[in-house]
Amino acid sequence: MIDKTSPVARRRPTGAAWLAIAALLGSAMPATAPAAPIASAKTWPREVQDVLTELKQDCRAEGGKFVVDRGAFATETEVTNDGKPDWVIAYAATRCTTSGYSAWCGTAGCITAILGSTPAGLREIYNDNLRDWKVVPVGARRKGLETSVHGTACGGFGAEVCMQTLAWNGKKWDMVKQYRWTDADYAASQKAGGAPEAPPPVHAARWQFAGSGAGAIAATTDHPDFVALGLRCQPGGGVYMTMVPKPGLALPPAGQPLFVDFKGSANGDFSAVQPLVQEPGKSDLSGPLDPGVEQLLIGADSGLELLASRDGGDEWRDLDYLSLAGSTAAVRALRQQCAGVAGSVASRQTAGQKTAAPLGIVPGYYVTESESCAAPGFETIYYDGRRLGLMRGGAPGSEDENVVGPLGAAERSGKSFLLADWGIEAAILSPTRIQLTIQDTEAPRRWCPADQIPANRRVR
Template sequence: MTGGRLRVAALLLPLLAMAQSQAAARAAEWPREVQAVYDGLKQECRAEGGKFVADRAAFATQTEVTNDGKPDWIIAYAATRCTTSGYSAWCGTAGCVIGILGSGPAGLREIFNDNLRDWKVVAVDAKRKGLETSVHGSVCGGVGAEICMQTLVWNGKKWAVAKQRRWTDADYAAAENGEAGGGAPPPMHAARWQFGGSGMGAIAATTDHPDFVALGLRCQPGGGVYMTMMPKPGLALPAAGQALLVDFKGSANGDYDAVQSLVQEPGKPDLSGPLDPGVEQLLVGADTGLELMASTDGGDEWRDLNYMSLAGSTAAIRSLRQQCAGAAGASAGQQSVGKKAAPPLGIVPGYYVLESESCAAPSFEAVYYDGRRLGLMRGGGAPGSENENIVGPLGPVEKSGKAFFLPEWEMEVKILSPTRIQLTIQDTEAPRRWCSDSQIGAKWKAR
């Protein structure tokens, strides 16, 4: 039975996965002592620069184990984690850390703090209740992978061992049988990303995720790409007008994460927002899937969502980008009707952003041109910073076919049309399309 014991012991390790029959109290009902423990863990995590991830319903359970008729509270520390340390901070081969706040004349105080593989409150005799625990096999003189059961009773000052025994072969066999017949596996996401449509009607999306009906990317009318999520009823949502933050985490090139902000669309259940560049890198990267977390309070607390498959995402999103870029370029041409191109470059004065980006918020820079001056508009930062707006004379212009070389700017501008250009500085970048002064974001405007 050694293999069975190892397998059952491993099954018992993640304490959060064990269903407890005791009623779990919501955070709104927690006594101040329980809330103080929770707040302390959060503050410690935030001080380390991590995101505090919590299952509030599983964190604290009201029970009665001190036999004085007053509520006690059992705290599952592994119901929380900090992204800087993960689950390993609370769990090991002996189980996960459990704390008990016992009732007393001065309120609740901690009377137990140790690693347990499992626990439940049991009747020791007609008058007393005790805590039945599953602990490290060495406590019963066995090896760590074996299971030792201890029943502890609180005598008002300390815990006494009322009963202790090692699991027998029959216990392991019963556990194996229970495992074989029990519960449905956790929900998984395996749907492939799909692409469809054309122009402004193009979309790349995945469906059938355990937390949302669909997650899709679509072309934004002003350029760029929007993400839209259609949540399922079980997904916690923020208050009206507040953003749902979704953290996407990959591991193919080292742990890397990016946060997407989504706001409910007026009159719709959907949540949408401009696609975060870091999230897009993850969606088209080398990962086969991403870990997801969500926050409804601006990032103060996070909760785990289910894994999301990236099968087919790279091809679908690249196809979408091509459609969005073409639609944005065509839109720029239509909007510029009646406007004159300015020499010497022969393009319409204004701003030029990558066709995959929004006029209102370029990811890095917009190129400005008015016939006399050129500008690299990077967000209006302080002089000398990487997001400084730099505007200066166009300088000499050397023509070569459909391209112009600007020595003072050390760049070549290829003219694709009066409203489309392509820059070559070190490498040839993607085409840029024209944006009017009214479309460009205030931080990117030339003065």
């Protein structure tokens, strides 16, 4: 079965989960300290925003996610010498997930545009590949643009540095100066460069498992963007993901979801989006674990690429790489604990109820153990001894409509039953747990009370 939904949490787990993480690591960790959202950047002129909007629309037309570093995309400056702001646009600060990282850059540098001020507003006065740029004096109280361009512009090789200084005359750019770097220029640049840049942070912490039953948790820590990322069982069923963000992570308004996109590549590019909700006054964000994200966490990848969106997926921001060292063992250990929790809850809820032949399970609704009763995934199974139902919640006549019909013949084989009329084999794990094989063997399912199942999935 494929889970086609990933409902945003309307409630979140308590801070007890993070006390477990703190005990696991032997350090104190605040579970409720508020994390303030990053203030929005200075409002851009309409013409600058229009450039970003067009790039975003082009990306969406390709079916990709639009990733942007707003802080690097637009820089206010003054190069037209009229005392009014001009804007430098760095196309390399954006990318579309369908185009990769190299759409705007090459050996000549990256596409850079300048929107210059005119009586009619900003208009594009420059658009070309640049390796670097800065504003420099070009005369008495006049400024120009010093650029580093492809070496062939100075008659050299592409890897060499060619410097051009340009001045805007109101209609076009005049070449004020052009020269090819000498060995002395390279040496001076290296000397002036100072200490080398520190390498980017790399997440290498192993996932760990701790606790038992409802207190079990699988978690990793020390990520550059968040203090901890963990999974825990929910007493009412399902697994929740909780993230404790660091102050640098831009958060959505309270009550709105932060979308985190997890992408792996071991079995071809595959990604899944996890919604996480922050409540007012709390730092951690939580949501029901998306099945696709879980498959990535226990898959063959050594790590995952992450994106985050604080505006419902309109724009995305790159997060640092997430290590999966130890994640498969930790998540599977958690699953065993969650199955026991869900089974215990179901057993208590069905105390005194009779099982129904021929399957010998308690009549009612069965959801995947990773899901909550109130927010099941693609399909809920209904059984009452005479009928079987595939409850998908769609409108009548749609491909996702509920299908209920006679159970038909049930041929027993050990602890399993072949339901020939449905093309299903059902393994009976306990009076309140089953495991189905339709095309593939799916995760175990557990019993849920009818009043906790969404109304559109109940048998009428």
